[in-house]
Amino acid sequence: MAINQQLCLQRRPSGEVCKEDFFLRETDIPDLEDGQFLVRNEYISIDPAMRGWIQDQESYFPPVQLGEPMRGLTVGRIEASRHPSYSVGDLATGMLNMQTYAISDGFQIRKVDPDIAPPPAWLGGLGMPGITAYFGLLDIGRPMKGDTVVVSAASGAVGSIVGQIAKNLGCRVIGIVGSDKKSKYIVEELGFDAAINYKSEPIGLALSDLCPEKIDVYFDNVAGKALDSILPFMKKFGRIPLCGMISIKPGEPARLDNFFALISNSIRLQGFVMSDYVPKIKMAVDELKAWHQSGQLIFKEDVRTTHLENFPEVINDLFSGKNEGKLVMKLSND
Amino acid sequence: MAINQQLCLQRRPSGEVCKEDFFLRETDIPDLEDGQFLVRNEYISIDPAMRGWIQDQESYFPPVQLGEPMRGLTVGRIEASRHPSYSVGDLATGMLNMQTYAISDGFQIRKVDPDIAPPPAWLGGLGMPGITAYFGLLDIGRPMKGDTVVVSAASGAVGSIVGQIAKNLGCRVIGIVGSDKKSKYIVEELGFDAAINYKSEPIGLALSDLCPEKIDVYFDNVAGKALDSILPFMKKFGRIPLCGMISIKPGEPARLDNFFALISNSIRLQGFVMSDYVPKIKMAVDELKAWHQSGQLIFKEDVRTTHLENFPEVINDLFSGKNEGKLVMKLSND
Numbered sequence: 181m182a183i184n185q186q187l188c189l190q191r192r193p194s195g196e197v198c199k200e201d202f203f204l205r206e207t208d209i210p211d212l213e214d215g216q217f218l219v220r221n222e223y224i225s226i227d228p229a230m231r232g233w234i235q236d237q238e239s240y241f242p243p244v245q246l247g248e249p250m251r252g253l254t255v256g257r258i259e260a261s262r263h264p265s266y267s268v269g270d271l272a273t274g275m276l277n278m279q280t281y282a283i284s285d286g287f288q289i290r291k292v293d294p295d296i297a298p299p300p301a302w303l304g305g306l307g308m309p310g311i312t313a314y315f316g317l318l319d320i321g322r323p324m325k326g327d328t329v330v331v332s333a334a335s336g337a338v339g340s341i342v343g344q345i346a347k348n349l350g351c352r353v354i355g356i357v358g359s360d361k362k363s364k365y366i367v368e369e370l371g372f373d374a375a376i377n378y379k380s381e382p383i384g385l386a387l388s389d390l391c392p393e394k395i396d397v398y399f400d401n402v403a404g405k406a407l408d409s410i411l412p413f414m415k416k417f418g419r420i421p422l423c424g425m426i427s428i429k430p431g432e433p434a435r436l437d438n439f440f441a442l443i444s445n446s447i448r449l450q451g452f453v454m455s456d457y458v459p460k461i462k463m464a465v466d467e468l469k470a471w472h473q474s475g476q477l478i479f480k481e482d483v484r485t486t487h488l489e490n491f492p493e494v495i496n497d498l499f500s501g502k503n504e505g506k507l508v509m510k511l512s513n514d
Numbered sequence: 515m516a517i518n519q520q521l522c523l524q525r526r527p528s529g530e531v532c533k534e535d536f537f538l539r540e541t542d543i544p545d546l547e548d549g550q551f552l553v554r555n556e557y558i559s560i561d562p563a564m565r566g567w568i569q570d571q572e573s574y575f576p577p578v579q580l581g582e583p584m585r586g587l588t589v590g591r592i593e594a595s596r597h598p599s600y601s602v603g604d605l606a607t608g609m610l611n612m613q614t615y616a617i618s619d620g621f622q623i624r625k626v627d628p629d630i631a632p633p634p635a636w637l638g639g640l641g642m643p644g645i646t647a648y649f650g651l652l653d654i655g656r657p658m659k660g661d662t663v664v665v666s667a668a669s670g671a672v673g674s675i676v677g678q679i680a681k682n683l684g685c686r687v688i689g690i691v692g693s694d695k696k697s698k699y700i701v702e703e704l705g706f707d708a709a710i711n712y713k714s715e716p717i718g719l720a721l722s723d724l725c726p727e728k729i730d731v732y733f734d735n736v737a738g739k740a741l742d743s744i745l746p747f748m749k750k751f752g753r754i755p756l757c758g759m760i761s762i763k764p765g766e767p768a769r770l771d772n773f774f775a776l777i778s779n780s781i782r783l784q785g786f787v788m789s790d791y792v793p794k795i796k797m798a799v800d801e802l803k804a805w806h807q808s809g810q811l812i813f814k815e816d817v818r819t820t821h822l823e824n825f826p827e828v829i830n831d832l833f834s835g836k837n838e839g840k841l842v843m844k845l846s847n848d
Contacts, residue, residue, distance in 0.1 A: 232774070238746075239778035403773065412572075417790075422776050434773035439737065440566070442756055442785035444573035449783045451776035456751075 184209050186249040186279040187488040192236055195429070196499075197492045201234070202250065204489055209281050217261035219272055219282045223483070225253040225303035226495050226507040227337075228401075228426045235430050240453045250278040250491065253308055255292055255299040266291075273302045278488055280511060288458075296469055297479060304506030305479035306468055308454050309337035312423060314464040315457045317342050317399055320421035320450045325350035327396035328415075330387075332406045333426055334372065335362040337506035341468075342399045343372050344477050351397075354390055356383060356406055358501045365504075370478060383409035394418075402427040403434055411438035414447050422451040426499065480505030485512050518543050520583040520613040521822040526570055529763070530833075531826045535568070536584065538823055543615050551595035553606055553616045557817070559587040559637035560829050560841040561671075562735075562760045569764050574787045584612040584825065587642055589626055589633040600625075607636045612822055614845060622792075630803055631813060638840030639813035640802055642788050643671035648798040649791045650755035651676050651733055654784045659684035661730035662749075664721075666740045667760060668706065669696040671840035675802075676733045677706050678811050685731075688724055690717060690740055692835045699838075704812060717743035728752075736761040737768055745772035748781050756785040760833065814839030819846050 186205045193201045212218060233251050234244050244251050254276040258266050263286055266272065271292035276282035292302045304310060316338075323329050329346040333339040334355025343366060346353045354374045355366040363375035376386040383406055387395070394415040400407050404427035407420070414420070428434060442449060457464070471477035482503045484494050488511065497503050520539045527535045546552060567585050568578050578585050588610040592600050597620055600606065605626035610616035626636045638644060650672075657663050663680040667673040668689025677700060680687045688708045689700045697709035710720040717740055721729070728749040734741050738761035741754075748754070762768060776783060791798070805811035816837045818828050822845065831837050 232778075237778075239774075240780075425774055425777065428773070433769050433771040435767050435769050437767040439762070439768035440571075440573075440759060442783070443759065443787060444566075444785070446574075446786045446790050447784070449776065450781070451778070452780045453777065456780050 182209055182281065183207070184279055184281040185488060186277070187491055188249050189234055189244050189246050191246065192234060193231075197231065197234075197495055199489065199492050201492065202489065205249075210283065212260055212262045212283065214262050215285050216283050217263045217266045217286070218259050219254075219256035219276055219284060220259050221254040221256040221276055221280055221282060221511060223255040223300050223303055224278055224491075224509040224511065225307060226491075226498060226503075226509055227253070227308065228424055228498055230495060231430060231499070237430075240455060251275065252278040253303055254282070255302050256282065271299055271302075273307060278491060280488070290461075290465070297472060298481075300481040300483050300506070300508040300510075301472075301479045303508050304337050304481050305341055305472060305477060306465055309506060310341050310468045310479075311457070311461055311464045312454045313338045313341035313345060313399075314468060315454065315460070316421035316423050316452055317345055317397070319457070320448075320452055321397035321399055321419050323349055323351050323397045326352070328352045328354070328391055328393065329397045329399065330354045330356065330391070330395050330410060331399040331401070332356040333401035333424070334366050334375065335505070336401065336503075338423060339399070339401055340366065340370055340480065340505065341477065344370055345471070346397075347371050347373075348471060348476050354387075356402075362504075378406065384412070387413045397421070399423065404428050407434075408436045408438050411436070411441040411447070414441060414445050416445050418445060418447045420447060420449045422449055481508050482506065483508045483510050485510040487512055487514075516543055516615065517541070518613055518615040519822060520611070521825055522583050523568055523578050523580050525580065526568055527565075531565065531568075531829055533823065533826050535826065536823065539583075544617065546594055546596045546617065548596050549619050550617050551597045551600045551620070552593050553588075553590035553610055553618060554593050555588040555590040555610055555614055555616060555845060557589040557634050557637055558612055558825075558843040558845065559641060560825075560832060560837075560843055561587070561642065562758055562832055564829060565764060565833070571764075574789060585609065586612045587637055588616070589636050590616065605633055605636075607641060612825060614822070624795075624799070631806060632815075634815040634817050634840070634842040634844075635806075635813045637842050638671050638815050639675055639806060639811060640799055643840060644675050644802045644813075645791070645795055645798045646757060646788045647672045647675035647679060647733075648802060649788065649794070650757050650786055651679055651731070653791070654755035654782075654786055655731035655733055655753050657683055657685050657731045660686070662686045662688070662725055662727065663731045663733065664688045664690065664725070664729050664744060665733040665735070666690040667735035667758070668700050668709065669704075669839070670735065670837075672757060673733070673735055674700065674704055674814065674839065675811065678704055679805070680731075681705050682805060682810050688721075690736075696838075712740065718746070721747045731755070733757065738762050741768075742770045742772050745770070745775040745781070748775060748779050750779050752779060752781045754781060754783045756783055815842050816840065817842045817844050819844040821846055821848075
């Protein structure tokens, strides 16, 4: 009989996440009740937010408790079902956590159609990052045709979608990235108008060349120095959807030298998370799918085939910028 | 013949504003042209924003240039007029700067009716601070009846109006101040529900007692530590109108340990200045007047009768919290 393997939180990390912060637990898989189905997880989404979920701090989700399986979005295949809408062989995605098997009653689960995009894309462009990009840009950033939109972590899972949507709306789009390879990727493959490699040139200097008419929307995935450098270049009544703080380590403060620009240019800085938009997720995914199918939205995933216990080294690649596109673990069958 | 005395910027202050940063200049008063009138300034508004106007930094106004008269809002009496709508003896308010006489064509000048409130109140509750409080609270904070509203610098020119408007709307209102005397004033005279003296108790500790259901709107006049302490107490989808940064000296950074709360609670932090609302100012003043006349809005001014050259010591009282209510200079005739 199958055994469920779970990656559980052993202790809260201080600094970088490491192997010793987790342990593997094996448990039996209980029998299904009516209205339930059993999913075998095949892909697990690796997201910057995970680092926050294992801190002992109140947030939009409760912290993962010690001894509990690590929270995670997955795509898996249904192996048994007593649920009328889910059949054996179907692919499904949802918050099914870092484990080989999960039982679900269908709550906040979406079906995955591999004819529209391969399963890992449902954790990227058609998953949390895509939906986050969609609502942050459209509902908070509110760009208009002709606006200048800047996005940080622009080759990443969220940033790459933000930039492409903004281009689809007729905006001028500038991406901030951490390597020349990524600069080339977002301009040549994704169609951004320009890229700034923050490691090789000061963001402020680059912006004064690239944005003589200043910035309408800055979609912020990183906070920290990038946000501070961009504040003086925001246009009057500019909008900053604040999506992530990948550049700030847990426990570190944000230091903003240009904070006053928020007042002097009447700027709106607004945090949000995907779960604010739960009732509208289907609408977003339908539009993302349509753009993808018409070739106006390219998805890229960086799939690492490995075992659950290697999660720490995979997620650390996110923070050092070693991934290329949406980072996904594929659970190895070895 | 009358001579115009002007307080002009000599050099840009480093640190506290001091006497040596300004000089007095005497100039002739030119003859009036058609459509102009001559105002003799009687009262000058002393505002925290003045410290920013003399820095060499782009803002919502251009910086005051070296050798130019200091910018300032005034109330004065018309001594001569070739303008059809302004007559000798009328009182008027507008940006007529730190000088004894000013010539105006009526652009952005409002008439002052001393039967509604005495002239200094037209620089406070019926002037920039009142209008700023009105739009920041109503347009950005958007409180609803029953909401919890917190305001910093709560006994000051803007904060005292914010709190009273919020009370008029049926909110629960907590003010942050810097002395027990001010605590007593805002609760007993202005009708706030509670006060926190940040000098005698940590803001966070006080809020956990006073706001078990957290805060809907934080009207921020100070930034800095108060903002940081309040962030973790903001309710999901809370709003923070960012009006001033009186606690941060020019050139100092904002340091926010709790910046992530903006994301985890989907908070909107939005800067603004009164001039964003120029087309709607009459509407605001009409409503402020009505509240004042019905006794629902109390104004308090701290009028210092002195000479132009004493401006530096008067404004420094603002930042050390020595004023009580709206700080106004009355030009002495001695």
